[in-house]
Amino acid sequence: MNKQPKSILIVGGGTAGWMTANSLLHAWPNCQITLIxxxxxxxxxxxxxxxxYLKQYFKQLNIAESEWMPECDATYKVGINFEGWSGSEGYDSYFHPFFSVLDKPIADMFFHNCGLRRRGFEAPVKPDDFFVAKTLSNQKLSPISVNASGPDIDYAYHFDSVKLGRFLRKKALQKGLHHIVDTVKDVALSADGAISHILAEKSGSIAADFFIDCTGFSGRLIHQGLNQQYVSYAKQLFNxxxxxxxxxxDTPKPHPQTRSIAMQAGWMWKIPLTTRVGNGYVYSGSHISADKAEHELRSRLGLLENSEIQVKHLKMRIGRLERHWHQNxxxxxxxxxxxxxxxxxxxxxxxLTVERFIASCSSPDKNLTASREDYNQSLNNIFDGIRDYIVAHYQLTNRSDTDYWLDNKNNTDSPAVLSAILSAWESGGDVERALHANKHSLVYLRPSWYCILAGMGRFPKDLKSTNNAAQLSQAKEYCQRVTSQYFE
Ligand SMILES: Cc1cc2nc3c(=O)[nH]c(=O)nc-3n(C[C@H](O)[C@H](O)[C@H](O)COP(=O)(O)OP(=O)(O)OC[C@H]3O[C@@H](n4cnc5c(N)ncnc54)[C@H](O)[C@@H]3O)c2cc1C
Structure with missing residues (x-):
């Protein structure tokens, strides 16, 4: 059964709308696609x-980095540097790298050392020393191998989101997308509860086989039109x-990393582009006011006296829909x-939402209802799996300097996956077994869990000395050697 719609109306022209448009135009060239x-x-x-994943996105669309990156002021990103999150002495910062085949020879040493230290033996466990990405970042190198036969390692990007939207719009228009600038005022349903058409201010009624809601937090179609339920994550994620x-x-050649710096009631990002730096403070409105958050951010950036640089205040709704795909x-x-x-x-x-939708519509062996159910379940698993790992950043902290960090640290509403992994880790038990038992719920895999638990310093305080010091220089020497061999 071919479930591919003949006509699709995408509502919304943010990054989500334009990414969706390009994916659909690429996958279904004969479908009539409109974006309003x-x-x-x-x-x-x-x-x-x-x-x-974004690297794969452009690859699938056959768009070269040399084309899109300069237009979007994009830079490379090889990981995230977490600063001030732990609160434990000796664990001021750690790097969460994008992993690669190059890490293999020393990553096992890192996992082994974590096991030793969990059981009370001294051993080097700072993730930065055991993954090649951090050496690349320290030396401000791009993750592209200098010779064609070199390794194709995982990396991501930083970019100007407004320019990325414009770039993707240009691409979609070149491929024949029908574009309307108008505001949707109403959503009309047919007797079976599906959307029959939308009503736009100037264009009037617009019908389609299928509708895609990319209207941002307002959810003009899915919430206001179809009244779909929202599952909040607010009890575990306060921001x-x-x-x-x-x-x-502040430098012509920035480090290819995002900085994530813990603040009084949240954290601050620092993202270097080719033309400027993006900074922001993500915080809990129950713990700090907007004015105080702005003051703290400006103070961190040395901008207290500079009122000419304007800030943008935003509200975020944290959680997910119960059903991402409902009716049409x-x-x-x-x-x-x-x-x-x-x-x-x-x-x-x-x-992932769009790729899986395309795959579901192309699957011959299921009817539409079964495809939809499986699809929604799989997306919910991905959302919840990411949430589990994000929550870990807050609940693994040892900070107690503000109510915000105390409330996070003492939050008893922990995802089951996090509780299982942490309990195995801290009891000196079998972490591998805990990871394996939860493998269907995990989005972040073993190396990421080890990095966060080690980086946050979840180890006993009193350690018996061992003679493991040589390992550290061995790991550093390895990272340096492969970096010099493949990157410049
Ligand atoms: C503080 C913050 C930091 C973030 N950082 C990151 C990050 O580092 N990495 C990352 O991947 N994501 C990040 N995100 C998320 C990212 O910004 C969004 O996922 C992305 O911009 C896509 O937004 P959107 O297209 O869904 O919505 P929007 O950008 O809000 O676009 C909504 C579109 O819908 C249109 N629209 C709305 N209502 C109507 C209507 N009635 N009729 C017609 N059109 C309508 C609007 O005109 C607009 O074009 C961040 C978000 C926040 C809040």
């Missing part, structure tokens, strides 16, 4: 970091606000849910 966006309702205009500010580049409507982007941007996963979720 409002001139009166703006885009969110933040979101400047990605995961390695519901952000304040963003752009500053000039799919929600994509902020309309379907959002997990705060700590690991920059939103565009990856957009991509």
């Amino acid at each position: 966006e409002s001139a009166d309702i703006g885009i969110i205009g933040v979101g400047e970091g990605a995961t390695p 519901d606000s952000a304040v963003a500010i752009q500053t000039p580049l 409507c799919l929600a994509v982007g902020l309309s379907q849910g959002f997990i705060e941007p700590l690991e920059a996963t939103a565009l990856m979720l957009t991509q």
Whole structure:
């Protein structure tokens, strides 16, 4: 059974709308695709970091880095540097790298050392020393191998989100997308509860086989039109606000990393582009006011006296839909849910949502209802799996300097996966077994869990000495050697 719609109306022209349009135009060249966006309702205009999935996205669309990166002021990203999250002595910062085949020879040493240290023996366990990405970042190198036969390692990008949207719009228009600038005022349903058409201010009634809601947090179709249920993550993730500010580049050649710096009631991102730096403070509105958050951010950036540089205040709704695909409507982007941007996963979720939708519609062996059910379940698993890892950043902290960190540290509402992994880790038990037992719920895999638990310093305080010191220089020497061999 071919479930591919003949005509699709995408509502919304933020990054989600334009990414969706390009994927659909590529997969279904014979489908009639229209995108309508409002001139009166703006885009969110933040979101400047990605995961390695974005590399695959451009690859699938046959768009070279040399074409899109300069237009979007994009830089490479090899991981995230977490600063001030742990609160434990000796664990001031750690790097969460994008992993690669190059890590293999020394990653096992890191996993082994973590086991030793969990059981009370001294051993080097700082993730930065055991993964090649951090050496690349320290030396401000790009992750592209200098010789064609070199390794193709995982990496991601930073980019200007407004420019990325414009670039993707240009590409979609070149491929024949029908584009309307108008505001959707109403959503009309047929007797079976599906969407029959939308009503736009100037264009009037627009019908389609299938509708995609990319209207951002408002969810104009999926929430307001189809009244779909939302599952909040607010009990585990307190941050519901952000304040963003752009500053000039402070160095001509930045480190290819996002910095994530813990603050009084949240954390701050620093993202280097080719033309400027994006900064923002993601915080809990129950723990700090917008004015105080802005003051703290400006103070960190040395901008207290500079009122000319304007900030942007934002509210965030954290959670996900119960059903992303309902009737003939799919929600994509902020309309379907959002997990705060700590690991920059939103565009990856957009991509997965659309890719899986295309695959579901092409699957011959299931009817539409069964495909939809499986699809929604699989997306919920991905959202919840990411949430589990993000929550770990807050609940593994040992900080007690503000109510915010205390409330996080003492939060008893822990995801089951996190509790299982942490209990195995801290009891000196079998972490591998705990990871294996939860493998269907995990989005972040073994290396990421080891990095966060080690990076946050979840080890006994009193350690018996061992003679493991040589391992550290061996690991550092290895990282340096492969970096010099393949990158410049
Ligand atoms: C503080 C913060 C930081 C973030 N950082 C990251 C990050 O580092 N990495 C990452 O991947 N993501 C990040 N995100 C998420 C990212 O910004 C979004 O996922 C991305 O921009 C896509 O947004 P969107 O297209 O869903 O919504 P929006 O950008 O809000 O676009 C909505 C579109 O819908 C249109 N629209 C709305 N209502 C109507 C209507 N009635 N009629 C017609 N059109 C309508 C609007 O005109 C607009 O074009 C961040 C988000 C926040 C809040």
